[in-house]
Amino acid sequence: MVMQRSRQQGNVIIMVALSMAVLIGVVGLAIDTGVTYMVKDKLNAATDAASLAAARAVSQGADQATQTANAKAAAGRFFAANFPPNYMGSTGKMDDPSVVFNSGKVTITVTAQASMPVSFLKLLGVSPLKPGVVSQTVRKDLDMVVVLDTSGSLSGSGANVITSATTFLKQFNADQDRVGLLHFSYGAVIDDPIRPTARGFDRDSMINHIKNYSFSGSTASPEGLYWARQQLNSVPTANLNRSNLRVIIFFSDGAPNSFGAYLNWKTASDCKTAGTIATDDDGSGTPAGLYYLDRVSDTLGGKCTPSETYDYALGRYQTLPDKVSSLPDWYNAHNPSTNPNDPTLREYAVVTSSPRVVTNTITYANVNRASRNLVEAMARKSQDEGIYVFTLGLGASLKAGTGYDNEKGEDVLKCMANSTDAPARCFNAAKPVGLYCYAATTSDLTPCFSKLASAIMRISK
Known part of the structure; x- marks a missing residue:
């Protein structure tokens, strides 16, 4: 035992x-x-x-x-x-x-x-x-257009915008990358066109242009985005000139509130020129204009800008609704003046039921809503063509509701980018997915631009 x-x-x-x-x-x-x-x-x-x-x-x-x-x-x-x-x-x-x-x-x-x-x-x-x-x-190799908002609300942040944008440009190859630059407010100005055949870009010229920006006027985002897509598409596909990677960089501090158009005037001879019709962001008021499409903040003047004419019979200055019968059915700001409503040139609907209802009447609601509809439609069209849209938003105003529908400006920027955090109504995983970066203050601008540059580097096909 x-x-x-x-x-x-x-x-x-x-x-x-x-x-x-x-x-x-x-x-x-x-x-x-x-x-x-x-x-x-x-x-x-x-x-x-x-x-x-x-x-x-x-x-x-x-x-x-x-x-x-x-x-x-x-x-x-x-x-x-x-x-x-x-x-x-x-x-x-x-x-x-x-x-x-x-x-x-x-x-x-x-x-x-x-x-x-x-x-x-x-x-x-x-x-x-x-x-x-x-x-x-x-x-x-990259084809890219940089679009910078220079509207009046950025006047206090202009120096930081200039510094951050110039730093961003230094992250790209001036000999190989093909880059264009434009800025917008009431109208859009192409500072440095993208090169249609040769590669590279003139970085010094772009930096000089940016340093000379002044900040005034409204936020006609559709004018900036329209020309960005046109610039990229000006690079021919023949002889493999066009890069596989095509990108729009879009910076703004607010929601769209203006767009260009040939309006339907009650007296056709009053104005035969396209111009920008504008609203503000407070949710009401009479649409104003017209402003030059290719300048930052100048009215067309004369009968094309009724608010500059005092009407003694009315006892007040004229308004656009006094002189204009309706908005066009389709975006036509850059159509030939001889036939601005040419049906073969219709790409972006002004009068529409989606995503925001817009009718022909000249009202704050219609102009403000159409501005937002158009910029989102232009971004979707760009993505249909394989173009990536990256957006950068600055300031607390983007987090607050503005315009007729009290809609946050950053939601529009997210829809434009088709970012993964975009509202469900506009996100489409089958299209190029871009990126939205929010800069709460001007000190966040350079990191945000750097984030977008890194995102561009990550894209491969």
Whole structure:
């Protein structure tokens, strides 16, 4: 009996020892695996940041050798900034980045490893773990138009807008990327047309134009977006001139409230010129205008701008509804003056039942709603053609309801971008999905522009 009990006790000790070894192994595996995953996630974030930084930096330099050196230097800086020394007891190391130029695109590959000691598993003879990751960014030739709002509400933020926009332009390759620039208020001004055949853009010219912007007038967003799409489509598809990646960058601090049109005048001879008809943002009032389509803030004058004429019979200045019978059925601001309502040129409906009801009558509701309908329709048409729309909004006013429907301006910007956080009525996953970035204050502008630049770098087909 004593011998049997001793044997049983010995078996229990062996079983406990084996169980402890298994338990230590399981605990060690859980701890070390968890730490490994954390280190690997950090490595992934660091190499992603490094590859995107390299993709931006590769735009700098007049030759491939300089561009490669700039890309590798940027990758090193961003990897070091995003993977701190001794993170979770590990030692991270980034390999020499690969920068490959091939037929109008640059492929940047960043690999990295981390050597990290094991804890409990070391007792079982397990060697140090060495997780590794790979991040790749394809930087393609780009056709892009930058559209900047210069309306009066931005007058206090103008200096920051100018600085942030010029910084944004420096992230693109002036020799390879094809870029156009325009700004808008009542009308739209094309500062630097996109090059229809040659690649590259004149960055110095664009920066000079931006530095000379003045901020006044209303928010005729449809005029800016109309010309952005026209500029991109001016690049012919023949001989592979047009880039695969086509992007509109659209910046504004408010919702659309104006658009251009040939109006239907009660006396046809009063005005034969297209101009911008405008509302404000407070939800009521009489539409005003007309303003030049190709200037920031100038009225057409004469009979085309009735509010400048005092009517003694009425005892007041005239209004557009006094002189204009109706809005056009279709957006016609840039149609030939000889036949502005040419049915073959109809792309964007003014009079419509969706998404906002608009009739022909010259009222605040119709003009304000049509402005928002048009800019969303123009963005959808661009996306139908494979164009990505990225929008950037500035200021708290975008979060507040404005206009006839008390609708938030940022919802319009999200619809324009077809961003994943856009209202359900306008999001379409089958179309190019863009990005909306909100800058709460002017200090957020540069980070937002940088976010859009990074998003452009990530797009690959």
